[in-house]
Amino acid sequence: MWPKHIMMNLKGRIKDNLTNIKQVYSAHKIYKKFVKAEKSEMQHLFKCLKECKYVLMCRSKCESTTVQDMFWGRLEYIMLFNTFPTVLIMDSTYKTDTYKMPLF
Numbered sequence: 001m002w003p004k005h006i007m008m009n010l011k012g013r014i015k016d017n018l019t020n021i022k023q024v025y026s027a028h029k030i031y032k033k034f035v036k037a038e039k040s041e042m043q044h045l046f047k048c049l050k051e052c053k054y055v056l057m058c059r060s061k062c063e064s065t066t067v068q069d070m071f072w073g074r075l076e077y078i079m080l081f082n083t084f085p086t087v088l089i090m091d092s093t094y095k096t097d098t099y100k101m102p103l104f
Helices: 003-013 021-036 041-051 075-083
Strands: 054-060 067-074
Touching (some): 041 054, 067 075
Antiparallel strands (some): 054 067
16 A cells, blocks of 8 residues: 555544654555565565466576566466467556666
8 A cells, every 4th residue: 555545544544643644654665675575676576476476487698697588477368368369469668758768
């Protein structure tokens, strides 16, 4: 849940609540750090994809831990692609303006 929604929920349930939004953001950051633990960004991504039951395929360079390419998708979408292989839609617009680089 987003911190602003947590704050609205707290204010709605407890009228005399003195919690401010900075405290909620700090607690949210500590919780996210706790969930991630000592994992790298890629390890955390792999864990989240497995928890959400995504199919994950990853290749790395020879004798290296550097990821060369990776693919993930929902099983039902992969099954749809296998059924209708002539139709393929890919979305590569996620934060392309923010990072100034395309995903594909």
